[in-house]
Amino acid sequence: MKQKIPPACPMDSILRLLMGPWTTYILWVLNDVGPQRFGALKRAVPGISTRVLTERLRMLQAAGVIWRDQTQTIPPAVTYGLTERGDDLRQVLESLGEIAQRWQSEGAFETGNVAAE
Amino acid sequence: MKQKIPPACPMDSILRLLMGPWTTYILWVLNDVGPQRFGALKRAVPGISTRVLTERLRMLQAAGVIWRDQTQTIPPAVTYGLTERGDDLRQVLESLGEIAQRWQSEGAFETGNVAAE
DNA sequence: GGAAGTAGGCACGTAAAGGTAACTACCCTT
């Protein structure tokens, strides 16, 4: 998706920032559960690899969507949470969660194309 | 993202359905502008290819998120719009649009990582 | 000692997403 989209289109920018699934899932968990340590966050996002989690967290931090608090301890303890900016997404994330449950009970995810992926 | 995520997690399912950027962008346009013909939709989503648009529309239709109305004319005229289920996303999409504008004015998309992509 | 915890990093390979080009089949206009 690196093409001729005018950089002036904020919708494109936010979608590129938030997409795909892993990124949004991380944000959803942080919103749902509150600030989390790296390891706890990893366990709360089933299936994500350390590699991807690290990368996404770094990206989100760079965009000011999440904060990162690191203790000067051994072992290290790094906590992540939604910033004020990230809080803008609170309603979106909660709605997505509700919609997800509704659609599941409606069978939207059983068409075969999604489940087969 | 085809791994050990339990299929019972609706949040994962919806994120997989809606992601990535193209899919959400299409939905956002449909929500913003209303039902659109294929060609008009393609022009309203700058940069998208026919190939990707076709694929996404098919997927969204299969999931019951959008409807497809085809005329029996030559040339064909196919219109797409949000279903009732798709309407569930109306608030989410509108919020995303507002947030996108806010974040742009805040400089969230100028960190270099997003713009450099 | 090994195993567990903390938060990662690197390298390699595979899978998925998407760009590009050419095409279909019909109609209308210049």
Added chain:
DNA sequence: AAGGGTAGTTACCTTTACGTGCCTACTTCC
């Protein structure tokens, strides 16, 4: 004839995302 429109389709290639395995460095516990 060429060029435009309608909504796609196919094939090939490139780019991006991500899984996997191994690793770091420190501490604590069995």
